[in-house]
Amino acid sequence: MNTNNYDKEQSHKDESRQSIQIRSPLDDSVIGEVLALSKEDVNSAIQLAKETFATWRNVPLNERAEVLYKAANLLLEEADRLTVLLMMEVGKDKKSAHSEITRTADFIRFTADTAKSIHGESIQGDTFSGFNKEKFAVVTREPVGVVLAISPFNYPINLATSKIAPALVAGNTVVFKPATTGSLCGIELVKVFEAAGLPKGVLNIVTGRGSEIGDYVVTHPDINFINFTGSTEVGSGISEKAHMVPLLMELGGKDAAIVLKDADLAFAAKNIIAGAFSYSGQRCTAVKRILVVNEVADRLIAYLKEEIQKLEVGNPLEKQVDVVPLISTKAADYVWDLIEDAKAKGAKLIYGGTREGNLIFPTLFDYVTTDMRVAWEEPFGPVLPILRVNNADEAVDLANQSEYGLQSSVFTENLSDAFHIASRLEVGTVQVNNKTERGPDHFPFLGVKKSGIGTQGIRYSIEAMTRVKATVINLSH
The missing domain is CATH 3.40.605.10 (Aldehyde Dehydrogenase; Chain A, domain 1)
Structure with a gap:
């Protein structure tokens, strides 16, 4: 027609x-x-x-x-x-x-x-x-x-x-x-x-x-x-x-932001929050999990909390916002179930965790473990889990355990480390010192595995x- x-x-x-x-x-x-x-x-x-x-x-x-x-x-x-x-x-x-x-x-x-x-x-x-x-x-x-x-x-x-x-x-x-x-x-x-x-x-x-x-x-x-x-x-x-x-x-994707101990943490936090929560995370390339080296996790979380508090939440017809109501009640219910599962299994709620209808406030969890659904499932919503790791090798291994392989980010000041990690990640694109995102549109864009x-x-x-x-x-x- x-x-x-x-x-x-x-x-x-x-x-x-x-x-x-x-x-x-x-x-x-x-x-x-x-x-x-x-x-x-x-x-x-x-x-x-x-x-x-x-x-x-x-x-x-x-x-x-x-x-x-x-x-x-x-x-x-x-x-x-x-x-x-x-x-x-x-x-x-x-x-x-x-x-x-x-x-x-x-x-x-x-x-x-x-x-x-x-x-x-x-x-x-x-x-x-x-x-x-x-x-x-x-x-x-x-x-x-x-x-x-x-x-x-x-x-x-x-x-x-x-x-x-x-x-x-x-x-x-x-x-x-x-x-x-x-x-x-x-x-x-x-x-x-x-x-x-x-x-x-x-x-x-x-x-x-x-x-x-x-x-x-x-x-x-x-x-x-x-x-x-x-x-x-x-x-x-x-x-x-x-x-x-x-x-x-x-x-789909479960894009990881890997943060190493030599990363510019303030810069990483700003990029991660923008990548995770713009349009309420309803993007295949949204940052959907943080894999951070334990040594700097607490400092990164302080910066993340500072950035997440800057987000504007609400109806875009009323003001310029970052986090909007999700596309449907079904979508909101799914994200809420992930949040409830994380709470029940002992994740530490850093920020958010509240809901008004289909509007779910930006939610950040620490101490997320691999038995929690939010560690693996794609939320397509404003919830971000933090999984702590001991070193870069553990971060790569955990990232690669996902059934998805769309993108990953690596935050580090050591370009050699960045290339080494990028070569091992099972994804279509690795972003070095940037949030996961699509584009520029003439760049190749692809996913591996189930992505x-x-x-x-x-x-x-x-x-x-x-x-x-x-x-x-x-x-x-």
């Missing part, structure tokens, strides 16, 4: 079709509704994408890039309106919401720039033993076909675009399934691309309940590639069902959603 004149088109659909109300996590008000599409609707969208692929793949690269440049400009023109929508739909503070829009516009522009720089190559036959100059290969890249882009609630514009823009510029068509909470933002994003001149059927949005159309869309025989960001549980299910379909997945499949980042995403073709030229016959 294409969303050009989305609302108008839907009014002509079967009046009996169900819709889903979208409620704001900030005040539980109904801010809009989206259609709960059927399998037949989804099939129509996929078929349209398949049909359109035949023409879109042949549009010259410079013309595809021009659509992206226009989309970036239009996105900025709509920044104020979309900022408000982001705040209302997913509960972001105003600063973070506006930043998501501007960062996404930059991403789109750089995607267009990068696509122009990805050229083919030629390989001479005489570079390999037994062959000669009369044989060489021309290596080109081709789009894979219909890309299924599945985005999460927490960055409904940016993480959707990180899938859509590289797919489109490479010549693919896209079927876009946003998270239910985030669908209103997703619809607006598609409208931006269409207003920029994207032909009908190239980008198709399907909204609805994952329980009803999720399995159908990921197992559809005309889907050629799946690009997914979300939970490890859902990602694992997709990988089991999507037989022989290439995958690019960003899944993901494949490598993202603008160039890497374009390459993932294209296939190599070798044409071998034989000059003698």
Whole structure:
């Protein structure tokens, strides 16, 4: 289903079709509704994408890039309106919401720039033993076909675009399934691309309940590639069902901040608190545990407590805040269970540990042990456990025991130690003297173990959603 004149088109659909109300996590008000599409609707969208692929793949690269440049400009023109929508739909503070829009516009522009720089190559036959100059290969890249882009609630514009823009510029068509909470933002994003001149059927949005159309869309025989960001549980299910379909997945994390005895503790504490609690920790790259050498643990905690007390907590509609209500009661209940489990098993509460509805105050625990759920589970909320270790080796071993492997931070003044630890950590990215975070967007971004499949980042995403073709030229016959 294409969303050009989305609302108008839907009014002509079967009046009996169900819709889903979208409620704001900030005040539980109904801010809009989206259609709960059927399998037949989804099939129509996929078929349209398949049909359109035949023409879109042949549009010259410079013309595809021009659509992206226009989309970036239009996105900025709509920044104020979309900022408000982001705040209302997913509960972001105003600063973070506006930043998501501007960062996404930059991403789109750089995607267009990068696509122009990805050229083919030629390989001479005489570079390999037994062959000669009369044989060489021309290596080109081709789009894979219909890309299924599945985005999460927490960055409904940016993480959707990180899938859509590289797919489109490479010549693919896209079927876009946003998270239910985030669908209103997703619809607006598609409208931006269409207003920029994207032909009908190239980008198709399907909204609805994952329980009803999720399995159908990921197992559809005309889907050629799946690009997914979300939970490890859902990602694992997709990988089991999507037989022989290439995958690019960003899944869960339990990102550790390792603090060694020679670290700048004040600096480390400032970064860790920012990394753990912005947007209430509802980020896959949030700092989710601290592994600190015992020798400096008490001093670090003093700095952490000082920084956590600076956080603003509340409703972002009323003031600029760091910690906002969680996306749903279910999410808040889950985080609260982790907090209660830590308390019951003897963790020392340093700060927080209180709740008002879906708003959980930033919570810091010391003396967390490995029998506590919060030591291992991803909270996606504002709770941060401290696990004390005796040395760097113990920190690395404990970090690597996690089923996740997205990112880790290492805080130390010794660059040699930092590189040594980085080489041993089983993660996609190691941040030295910085919080765990995504970006810059042209850097590689990946997870290992249960944190993901494949490598993202603008160039890497374009390459993932294209296939190599070798044409071998034989000059003698």
